[in-house]
Amino acid sequence: MYFSKYNIFSKIKDSDSSYLINILTGNADIIDSAKAEEITAGNYSDVDEYIIKGYLADELEEKKLYNEKYLDFIESRDTDELQIFFVPWYSCNFDCGYCYQSGYENKSEIPTKEIIDSFFQYVTTEFKDRKKYITIFGGEPLLSAGKYKDLIIYFLEKAEYFNLDIAIVSNGYFLTEYIDILKTKRIREIQITLDGVGEIHNKRRPLRGGNPTFLKIVDGIDQALANNITINLRVVIDKENVNGLVELARFAIDRGWTKSDYIKTQFGRNYELHYCQTGHSKLMTRLEFYETIYSLVNKHPEILEFHKPAFSISKYLFENGELPSPLFDACSGTKTEWAFDYTGNIFACTATVGKPGSSLGTFYPEVTLQKDKIIEWEERDVTVIDECKNCNLQLACGGGCAAVAFNRAGKLHAPDCRPVKELIGMGLSLYFNEEN
Ligand code: SF4
Ligand code: SF4
Numbered sequence: 001m002y003f004s005k006y007n008i009f010s011k012i013k014d015s016d017s018s019y020l021i022n023i024l025t026g027n028a029d030i031i032d033s034a035k036a037e038e039i040t041a042g043n044y045s046d047v048d049e050y051i052i053k054g055y056l057a058d059e060l061e062e063k064k065l066y067n068e069k070y071l072d073f074i075e076s077r078d079t080d081e082l083q084i085f086f087v088p089w090y091s092c093n094f095d096c097g098y099c100y101q102s103g104y105e106n107k108s109e110i111p112t113k114e115i116i117d118s119f120f121q122y123v124t125t126e127f128k129d130r131k132k133y134i135t136i137f138g139g140e141p142l143l144s145a146g147k148y149k150d151l152i153i154y155f156l157e158k159a160e161y162f163n164l165d166i167a168i169v170s171n172g173y174f175l176t177e178y179i180d181i182l183k184t185k186r187i188r189e190i191q192i193t194l195d196g197v198g199e200i201h202n203k204r205r206p207l208r209g210g211n212p213t214f215l216k217i218v219d220g221i222d223q224a225l226a227n228n229i230t231i232n233l234r235v236v237i238d239k240e241n242v243n244g245l246v247e248l249a250r251f252a253i254d255r256g257w258t259k260s261d262y263i264k265t266q267f268g269r270n271y272e273l274h275y276c277q278t279g280h281s282k283l284m285t286r287l288e289f290y291e292t293i294y295s296l297v298n299k300h301p302e303i304l305e306f307h308k309p310a311f312s313i314s315k316y317l318f319e320n321g322e323l324p325s326p327l328f329d330a331c332s333g334t335k336t337e338w339a340f341d342y343t344g345n346i347f348a349c350t351a352t353v354g355k356p357g358s359s360l361g362t363f364y365p366e367v368t369l370q371k372d373k374i375i376e377w378e379e380r381d382v383t384v385i386d387e388c389k390n391c392n393l394q395l396a397c398g399g400g401c402a403a404v405a406f407n408r409a410g411k412l413h414a415p416d417c418r419p420v421k422e423l424i425g426m427g428l429s430l431y432f433n434e435e436n
Pocket of ligand 1: 351402
């Protein structure tokens with residue numbers, strides 16, 4: 001029997017207690033300081049219990065269980081719904097300082113209807129037997145000029161014809177102008193970004209030319225919610241606006257958004273993907289980001305009414321009373337996610353779409369696939385990344401993001417490490433503290 005290599009054992013933040021979690025066997029315990037000392041010293045007084053829970057394990061038996069769970073993971077992923085992104089253009093009416101597409105070229109082209117037809121032809125044949133929905137992405141898909149609007153309407157009608165739901169990632173500026181169209185279509189959700197209230201948002205997400213955007217977006221969100229269109233409200237966060245979360249949470253609560261059945265929220269950490277950002281010093285590491293959110297929430301618990309961050313597996317454990325299934329792969333690219341753009345190219349996901357050198361094939365003017373590259377994406381998980389194979393965090397971390405790993409290490413089969421131990425320590429402290 002050995003102390004399982006999948007055990008995650010660490011302190012709960014701002015507490016004398018620790019936690020012991022084994023995602024492979026699905027067990028989690030809060031450990032008092034005396035027991036924690038035993039574990040550190042390798043002298044266990046609860047041997048029987050630890051064996052039952054898999055904290056103490058037989059290596060061969062554990063390997064068998066690992067293989068079984070891995071097969072379950074692959075099988076269930078193969079039947080998961082596909083999210084298929086389509087970029088109709090890279091043009092945008094905003095000038096956000098942190099836009100990861102700012103280094104991309106060919107910004108003023110738009111697709112022909114023939115390209116849109118080819119896209120639908122490809123996804124409805126290639127992914128014929130998969131559950132799927134389409135997310136329209138940009139640039140900014142909801143632009144006001146007629147040539148853009150006509151193509152979006154054409155796209156939505158094609159999706160309706162094929163019984164496919166649509167999600168849209170938009171900056172929200174022309175949402176009001178699109179509401180009458182959107183409320184008649186199969187819209188699953190619209191993701192809109194607000195980076196704060198008023199000036200904070202306007203400074204970070206102005207129109208090209210500098211004019212403000214906050215009030216018009218808020219109006220669009222109000223109208224969407226009133227028409228039962230789901231809004232997925234995203235906040236892109238860095239050092240510049242993180243403290244503004246308190247005001248944004250209050251704003252959303254006061255406006256009744258947080259009580260709506262049609263609102264979802266997400267926090268996105270601003271990070272550097274492909275191109276250097278001008279405001280590099282504003283960025284936070286993942287750990288800094290969560291530490292900052294943790295201390296803000298401790299002072300202003302109403303933030304949790306607006307959004308409950310995951311803190312690795314903590315939120316899941318709190319809300320479901322059990323651990324999530326082992327995560328052998330955190331990256332959905334080419335498995336449950338694909339991205340296509342108006343140039344006829346196919347990419348693994350939104351992080352690589354449009355990036356020179358990242359195409360995995362074409363759907364227009366003819367179908368071509370770079371099978372070797374696709375296989376490399378498909379094979380990436382914690383069982384093939386050397387660093388992950390013996391990492392005790394692997395089943396919570398899943399190896400991170402392939403695009404980030406590639407940008408850092410120059411190869412896909414490289415780790416993008418998550419500070420899982422620390423995140424769980426903070427999350428358990430926040431969510432299992434009865435005062436919150
Ligand atoms: S490469 Fe990164 S952004 Fe793309 S699907 Fe994988 S995890 Fe997501
Ligand atoms: S990416 Fe890093 S933290 Fe995550 S499983 Fe691999 S080695 Fe561990």
